[in-house]
Amino acid sequence: MEDQNAENAYRPADAPEGEAAVDLEVKRAAARLKAKESLIASLAGGDFSNQQTRVAHILNLHPAARNSDVTLSLKYWETFQPELYNPEGIKPADFFKLDRVPFLVRARAKIQNEYELFQAEDQIRRRRKNREDDMREAVLGDDAPRQTLQVFSDETGKNEEHVIIGSVWVLNGRAVYDVTKAIKDWQAGSKFAKREMHFSAFGRGDLHAVDEYLNIVAANREYLSFKLMAMPKRNTRRSIEEIVQRLHEMMLVRGLRHEIESGRVGVPRHVGVTVDEEQSIDRIVLSEIRNTVAEGVERAHLDGVTLDERFNAVSSKESALIQLADVIAGAANRRLNFRGDRNFKDDIADRIMDVLGLQLEEGVAAEIDAAVLFKI
Template identity: 60%
Template sequence: MSTSEDLPEVGENQVLAPVEGEQEAVVDPAEKKAQRVSKEKRELIDSLASGDFTTQRARVAYILNMYPSARNSDIVLALKYWAEFQPAFFNPEGIKPEHLFELEHVPLLVRARAKIQNEYELFQADGKVRRRRRGLEGEMREAVLEDAAPRQTLQVFADETGKTEAHLIVGAVWVLNGRAVFDVTQAINTWKASSTFAKRELHFARFGKGDIDAIADYLTVIEANREYLSFKLIAVRRENLRRSIEDAVQRLHEFMLLKGLEHEVSSGRVGLPRDVTVTLDEEQSLDQIALEGMKQRIHVGLQNRHGDTLTLESIVAVSSKNSALVQLADVVAGSANRRLNFTGARNHKDEIADLVIGRLGIELDSDERDADLDATVMFRI
């Protein structure tokens, strides 16, 4: 029989939690909270990288990320939030009284902002503001009179394919500003909700014969939002490699980004300065060490070419199920893979690949050589 002498001593800030069997373990509430905050922070970062704005917290984080002045002013935060995410109810010239009930309430936005800044330590306000938030009257006057400009961003969503085929391929969707990430994602998700893909991911490998009409409709949505989109692919014949597949994948991602940025800047589609973020499918073969190595090498490459005017902000791997644009990168890469690597009898997959390549205007005949990979092919619109 147990006595009080057999029981573990419980500290003032500790509680007992059951574990497997009859024993009980001591859980530190502070450690439990730290784990929860770390998990929520990671999920929020992944949401921004994925272009997933389904939660209010992600939408608030998006505004704080794109509009640095919103980090200091809750009024700027509210105005930009309403303008970006509730344009049907927000009019900067004057808001109708009935629309006030539709707009997200300021206290809720402030609560989300405080959690993001104070608990997650993201998108921090200036030092003075953190010590003492400005008076609301001053904030309102400044927010209304000044139209805060967003940061200039470029977001790349990339996927790889063909690791066991003749050609190793990396395909990417380039979104030339932050607002377009939201607009394109919203347009795809709206279409998807009433399509045969309502409960399915768009993955080229899983397309069936009955999906052709739906994919044609999907491409119509993409075409309607083409103004701020660019598609790039880079490939290498595996027989020419003198390195591991994992290393080759890293280098293809790096070359695609560096060469692609040169193309976008030289063509005038992307002005400087610009912050670049890269989002990859977490199912691919690159681990955190590989991602960090890629980030360092790309940073050096951009510094050598553009100094501080073109910076790589992050490389993040996310689940494709939460990112409509990672799924689009999969469709583009999968179509190129089908065209370059498949040698059997034609079927519905070839029809879909032809449809994607044709509708998106992707050229598969541009050839560039690079000594480091022996033979690379860069495909771009």
């Protein structure tokens, strides 16, 4: 009885006991998993609307930031608040405008400790508070960011003659943020402020706004590649789901080989893939695509190419780059599959194909090594 009384003395009066405590922990674990999945989806989709995703982006690109909160803060300010950050010295007044270090540290701790993502080195995790000298060395060393390539893809034409995969290849991690920000900044002041960019939703009066949109994309062309994969359904008896899966697999392997052999990207290069969650691809299929692509990379001797542990599906609503993949896939679909009378949709499709250098003959477009169509 004395032992029980002693135990109760250290338990808060409202603390759950027995099955209630187990249920509470299960609910907390489920909430953590849901929050972790949401973070991964935001990061994969290029949705930088909240601070936690922005911190995760820095941890992903800059391994030194996983070990050093000073490095994390400086890289965060340099990336997301460049108008205030000055490597030669930040004005005292500007410190009050920068995102606060304690908030960045709290987000980093949650990402690493609760979600177990972008972990610090073991010795740092054990003795984080006693590493000031190493932290200073990491900051002054200014290690190069991890070299990444992120692919965003969408499908169309499942009920048409040709099935088409459209994809946007972003050639480094920083560009995912830069291109997304450029598009969203333009979109906020445009007629598309409350609309997604989808080819199927473009109307008769949208050509001028689409022109503006394409000019924003073209201004960031050095960071981007566009690839299309097309296949006529008459050549196969496979199900549409299997066709879409195989097209993704071939597009990714052939696309990686094209990027490396053309010299647009070097190795080592870490590759992530994000698809529209409305595609006919679930997590099992995504896992199969990832494993098949890994085997294809090995067979193609693309040494130095590594893949994310998993590929991701996100809502196009949250990703400007998934929407861009939809736009180029829709333009190709209009050209390849439409047989009716010409109208404003054809004008928009022509403008997209011309401005972005897309073509419907296999191979690279003239003088543009970043736009290619693969056919099988």
